[in-house]
Each structure stands twice: as C-alpha cells, then as structure tokens.
Amino acid sequence: MHQSITKVLLKRLISSLIVVFILLSFIFFLVRIAPGSPADRYISPGISPALAEKIRNSFNLNNSLPEQYWSFLKNAMSGNFGYSYTYHLPVMNVIGAFLPFSVGFALITFAVQVCSGFACAAVAYKSRSRFTDSALTKINYVLYSIPSFVTGVFLIYVFSYVLGLLPSSGIRSVEMADNGFIALIGDYLAHLILPVVCLALTGIPVYYKYFRDSIEETYNKLFVMSLRSSGVGEKKIFLSHVIPNSITPVLAYAGIDLGMLFGTVVITETIFGLPGMGRLAVQAILCKDYPLVIGCSLVSALLMVASNIIADMISVLIDKRLIKGVLN
Amino acid sequence: MIKKGINIGVVLLILYLALLVARFKMFVDFSILMFYYLQLMGSDFASAVNLLNADFADYMFSFFMFFAAPVFLIYLNKKNRFAHKGGWASVIAVIILFTVLYAPFITNNHPAFQKDISVTRLLPPASCKVICYKKISELGEAGIKGDFLKKQKEVIKNSFDERIVFADSVQALGNKYFIYQGGIREDCDLQQFENENGIIIKTNKVFLLGTDEYGRDVFTRLVYGTRLSLIVGLFATFISLLLGITLGFIAGFGGYGINLTISRFGEMFMAFPLIIFVILTLSLFGNSISTVIFVLGFSGWMGMMKIVKGEVTALRNKDYFVTAGQIGLTKKKLLFNEVLPVISIPVVVNVVFQFGNVILAESALSFLGLGAGQKYASWGSMLQSGQEYLTSGWWLILLPGTLIVITLLTANQIGKNISKYYNPRFY
Numbered sequence A: 001m002h003q004s005i006t007k008v009l010l011k012r013l014i015s016s017l018i019v020v021f022i023l024l025s026f027i028f029f030l031v032r033i034a035p036g037s038p039a040d041r042y043i044s045p046g047i048s049p050a051l052a053e054k055i056r057n058s059f060n061l062n063n064s065l066p067e068q069y070w071s072f073l074k075n076a077m078s079g080n081f082g083y084s085y086t087y088h089l090p091v092m093n094v095i096g097a098f099l100p101f102s103v104g105f106a107l108i109t110f111a112v113q114v115c116s117g118f119a120c121a122a123v124a125y126k127s128r129s130r131f132t133d134s135a136l137t138k139i140n141y142v143l144y145s146i147p148s149f150v151t152g153v154f155l156i157y158v159f160s161y162v163l164g165l166l167p168s169s170g171i172r173s174v175e176m177a178d179n180g181f182i183a184l185i186g187d188y189l190a191h192l193i194l195p196v197v198c199l200a201l202t203g204i205p206v207y208y209k210y211f212r213d214s215i216e217e218t219y220n221k222l223f224v225m226s227l228r229s230s231g232v233g234e235k236k237i238f239l240s241h242v243i244p245n246s247i248t249p250v251l252a253y254a255g256i257d258l259g260m261l262f263g264t265v266v267i268t269e270t271i272f273g274l275p276g277m278g279r280l281a282v283q284a285i286l287c288k289d290y291p292l293v294i295g296c297s298l299v300s301a302l303l304m305v306a307s308n309i310i311a312d313m314i315s316v317l318i319d320k321r322l323i324k325g326v327l328n
Numbered sequence B: 001m002i003k004k005g006i007n008i009g010v011v012l013l014i015l016y017l018a019l020l021v022a023r024f025k026m027f028v029d030f031s032i033l034m035f036y037y038l039q040l041m042g043s044d045f046a047s048a049v050n051l052l053n054a055d056f057a058d059y060m061f062s063f064f065m066f067f068a069a070p071v072f073l074i075y076l077n078k079k080n081r082f083a084h085k086g087g088w089a090s091v092i093a094v095i096i097l098f099t100v101l102y103a104p105f106i107t108n109n110h111p112a113f114q115k116d117i118s119v120t121r122l123l124p125p126a127s128c129k130v131i132c133y134k135k136i137s138e139l140g141e142a143g144i145k146g147d148f149l150k151k152q153k154e155v156i157k158n159s160f161d162e163r164i165v166f167a168d169s170v171q172a173l174g175n176k177y178f179i180y181q182g183g184i185r186e187d188c189d190l191q192q193f194e195n196e197n198g199i200i201i202k203t204n205k206v207f208l209l210g211t212d213e214y215g216r217d218v219f220t221r222l223v224y225g226t227r228l229s230l231i232v233g234l235f236a237t238f239i240s241l242l243l244g245i246t247l248g249f250i251a252g253f254g255g256y257g258i259n260l261t262i263s264r265f266g267e268m269f270m271a272f273p274l275i276i277f278v279i280l281t282l283s284l285f286g287n288s289i290s291t292v293i294f295v296l297g298f299s300g301w302m303g304m305m306k307i308v309k310g311e312v313t314a315l316r317n318k319d320y321f322v323t324a325g326q327i328g329l330t331k332k333k334l335l336f337n338e339v340l341p342v343i344s345i346p347v348v349v350n351v352v353f354q355f356g357n358v359i360l361a362e363s364a365l366s367f368l369g370l371g372a373g374q375k376y377a378s379w380g381s382m383l384q385s386g387q388e389y390l391t392s393g394w395w396l397i398l399l400p401g402t403l404i405v406i407t408l409l410t411a412n413q414i415g416k417n418i419s420k421y422y423n424p425r426f427y
Helices: A002-033 A038-042 A049-058 A065-077 A091-126 A131-144 A148-162 A181-219 A222-229 A234-272 A277-286 A290-318 A320-327 B008-022 B024-043 B045-050 B054-078 B088-101 B103-107 B143-155 B218-253 B256-270 B274-285 B289-298 B301-316 B319-327 B331-367 B379-387 B395-422
Strands: B127-133 B164-167 B169-173 B176-181 B184-188 B202-207
Touching (some): A002 A065, A002 A290, A002 B256, A002 B274, A038 A049, A091 A277, A091 A290, A131 A181, A148 A181, A148 A234, A148 B331, A148 B395, A222 A234, A234 A277, A234 A290, A234 B274, A277 B274, A290 B274, B008 B024, B008 B054, B008 B088, B024 B045, B024 B054, B024 B143, B054 B103, B088 B218, B088 B395, B103 B218, B164 B176, B218 B256, B218 B289, B218 B301, B218 B331, B218 B379, B218 B395, B256 B301, B274 B289, B274 B331, B289 B331, B319 B331, B331 B379, B331 B395, B379 B395
Antiparallel strands (some): B127 B164, B127 B202, B169 B176, B176 B184
C-alpha cells in the first residue's frame, strides 16, 4: 500500500513537472518573439550609440533564441533565474519577499471560503425546503455572478468611505509606530478583512453548492439510517460521520481552487494595493521584466501543482479506497 | 415550454414602439439623410464611398435593423413563436440585445462627447443643464454633397460639436444675456448665438444617469459598453467554440498519441492561472479590441475540447454509431446525423457559460487597464476610473457594477435554463 502511494506520488509529480517545464518554455519563447525589447526602457534617446549598444548587450538578448534557451535551462537547473530588471535583485529573492504574503492571504481566504461555504450548506440542509434554505441558495446564486472587482469597489465604498470602519488599501498603516505586537497584528488584520471578504465572496457560492449537494447525498446514504436506528445521536452522526464523508468529494475541487487562488488574487491585490505575487507578476509583465515574469509563472504553476497533489493526498488519507482514483 | 412567464414578443413590441415614439424625429431625419446619400451615390459615387465612415455605417446598420425587426416579428407571429414565454432572464437578454442593435438611436449621443467640463463634470443622475447653440459660419458645399454633409452633422453625433455650449443657467438682464458656467458669469454676445428676434434659443439637457469626470454622459457610455462586451463575448466565444470542437474531434477520433498530446496541452493551460497568461499576451502584443477577442478566444477552448472529446470517445463505442457506420453511411452523414446532435446539447450549454466568462474576463481586463483601450467605452474601465471618484460620484461605480452583475446573472441563468431543459433529471 505504502509503496503504491509513493509510486503514485512520484508519477504525478513527474508528469506535473513536465507540464510546468513545457509551460515555462512556452512563456520563454512567447516573451522573446514579442515585439519590443526590454532594453528600450533603459535607453534614452540622448545617450551615445556606443553606450546604447553596451546596454543592449548587457541584457544578453542579442544571442540566437536556442542559445538563450540553452543558457536559461543551464542556469535554471542550478536555481538561478537571473536578475530582475526593475528590482536589480535575483528573481528568487524578489519573489521570496512577495511570496509569504500571497501564500498567507490565499490560505486565509481559502479557509474562510471553505468554512463559510460549509456552514451555509449545513444551515441550509438543516432547514431544507424551508425559507432559510431557498434564501441561502438564491443569495449564493447571485453572489456567484458578482465578480471580485465589483465586490471590492463596493466594499471599499461602504466600509471605508461611508462607514469609515476599515482601511481601504495597503497592508499596514503609515502612522503605526511600535505600539507592541498585538497592535501590529490588529493593524494587519484590519487591513486584511476587506480583501479576504472580497475574494472569499467569489468562492463561497461554489463551495456552498458542492457542500449542499454532498451533505444531502451523505444523509441519504444507508449507513446514516443504520446509525440512526442503532441510537446514535444526530449531533454525533453529523460531526463524526457526515462531515468527513461529505468533505471528500469536494477536496478534488478545493485543490484546484486553492491553486487558482494564487492566480486570481491579481485583481483583489490591485484593488486593495496589497504587496502580493499577483500584483508583482502583473507589474513584471507591464515593465517587460522577463526574468521576473518567468519566475512568477514558475512559482504559481508549482503552487498549483503542489496544492493539487496535497488535496489528493488528504482525500486518500481520509478514505483509503480513493487511491485507485488518484492512480488513474 | 415554460407555462408561466413574460411574453417575449410583447416585450419586444413595447421596446420597439417606445423607441419609435421617443426617437421619431431622428428616424425621419436619418431617412432624409439616406435619401441624400442615395442621390449622392447616383451622381458622385467616389465621394459617396469616401463619406462612408464607421459611425455612419453604424447608424445605417441600426436603421436597417429597425425596419428588419417588424419582418422578424411577423415571421415569429406566423410560426406562433410570438406567444413564447420566458423567465426574467430571457427578458433581460432581449433588452440587452435590443440595446446592442439600436445603440445609436437609443442614446442619441456620442460616447466620447465632452464639452464645457466646468459645467458637466461629475453630475449626479437626473441633473439638468441648459444648452445654447453657437452660430458657426460654414462654407458649405453646394449641391447634394453640401446638403448631405449638413444633414449628417445634424443627425450623426460626433465626439466633438463646437456649436453646443453647456451652461448652468442663462439669464436675461434687459436685453443683455449672461451665461453662468461653473460659477463664472460671462457676457453673452447675441450675435454669436442662435437667436430668434433677439431671444436666445436654449434647450434643457437631462443627463439621465449623470456624467463622469470628463463630462461624458454615463448612460451613453453604458449602452456602448454593453455593445463592446457583447461583441467581444460573441467573437471570443465563437473562436473558442471552433477551436474546442475541432481539437475535441481530433482528440476523440485520433489515435492514442494525438489524444494524449492535445489533452496534455489543454492541461498545461489549465495548470496555470489563465488571467496571468492573458495579461502577458495582451501586454506583449499590445491591447486592442482584436487582440482582446483573440486572446480570450484562444484561452477558453479547453473546457469545450474536454466536453467534445468525452462525448466523441463515448460515442465511438456506442452500438448505434458502430451500426450506422457499418450500414454504410458516409462520413459526412455520420457527422451530421449521428455526432452533431449528440454533442450539440452540452456544447450549447458550455457556450452560454463561456459567453458569461468572456464578458467577465473582458471587464476584468478593462478594469486592469488592458481592455479594448480608451477609444471604446467599457464597463470595466468605467468602474476603474470611477474608483478614483469614490467620494464624489457613487453612480460612477454603482451603475457599471450593477450592469456587469445583471449581465452575468442573465448569462448564468440562461445557461442553467438550457441545461435544465435538456437534462431535467439533474434538477
């Protein structure tokens, strides 16, 4: 059993890495065949042609494409993805500065999404085919159609402007001096509430739908009836039987969704001015910072692969029989 | 057939009649313009072709569609489809389509028209301003061409019109007139303005949904934004449909190697946040309406490909398909009689959802400043620019935001309705 699990893991890991590799090569060539050179940003019309030529050469973009690709591969193998043009730092250092925030933000949002989706679904199921159920279903259906940038702008309008409760952008207040650790954490949290709510509102309806169906399906299974007939309390059935059984089918989607979150934070980060990976990637793209673009793509693709594999592993841990599904 | 609901034909008829009554003068004027144009074509064909610009063609299209509409309605009536009833989603979809078709006649304004910003800047909805008309001495050409150009200037709205002067109010003091513009009083020389026996001609202009920071009419921009969104959605979905179906067929009917290659290629795109890919391509190759359409079209084929591939692979082993092949049906007949009807239902549902996704993606891209560009009004860019005037203009974010939500809700509901119609068991 254990052997097969490692085998499956390895197989999936290798095939995913191949996909990531092809993707990176694709982006590498796409960036290079595009019109315009990143060096042009650093050459003003006034400087001498010799200096301009020197600057152009310093970007190493004059070699033929295969040569550039080969040197990119050689360097990438040793973990060197080049220097960012805008930050003048190694790409991985730049990403390292932005990644922790993004991962934390995505994980918090993910947790909020799953928990509130599940809570809504549980409440809706408890009051099935009554007012609360249909109201929750309708609200979630409408929420599903509201894009995050509309939600974000409205949230800022209501909570930052009209009510004046929460800060509208950034990750920490400017005037925050050393007021102690707790005040600092509080400040961070206050800045995170709106972005998390904004991003979570787009995900909650999907989880609600999945969990609502899956809870209903689980309750209709025969083992629940058997448990009831042997006198197990409703609370215990729900907590230790229904929850684990209804979570498993959603996990496969959750893995993909968590991976996607690392990419879809772009818009939320732009609205709320947060220092995250998505905004870094967009800025790198707009500044033609090619090494940083490739680095960001690599990291987000790897995060996606990792979250998929982790989700699969968790579902296998919950239900050992699912190994066959993961195998294929 | 849905039993209860709103009659689509009646909705169309009401919209049609309302437009006809509200813009009757414009239709008459445009008919005269068309008459001049036909005359010009008869006498001077080359200059007639030269005068046919995008705006005029746009008006002409809407004008002809307006006369084609009754024919269509009568046809529907004959087919007894006039009594078709639909839910709220169909009604909104009909209204949106109507807006897209007759945009120039509905708004009677140019989306980029701006004049006298001190008066028209950031006006709340339903505010009213005064228009005076400046006298412009024109060296008009003689003959039919001159008539045509004069009429064209009158009917077809431009992004700039030097005759119009917006004012907060115009007051008469004795036989002198004063124009108030943004708190500044200016003497008004009667010689320069259109007047009738010494009395200045002024009309009231109501900005139905207010104006933005450049004094442009929000209602007009919303209508043209609807147009942009729907056109981008339509073409991009069409590209994804073509690509998805072709690749799906190749993957489904091809051998193991082809199938694996195409599936892996699709997976590769799915394994990467698509919005970053789209932003990358748009910023590399420049963003314009055509690149947005192509990029969104090329980034949406994976779902379609998967569905078609799945259906085709399942179909290949079905008994009736094998029998039909062995009976001796030609490949063309097999395709049209056996394959297409089976795959059409899931594909249609997917197309509708994909349409919603593209509209969402387009507004998200415009929101990030990578949409069709400043030349076109777009919901996303309106929302984005409205964000900066959050404190002074709530309508700048509320209206485009609501429209985006309503459109997406409609697309999702229609997709759900179609899928419900074909697979009633799942609901």
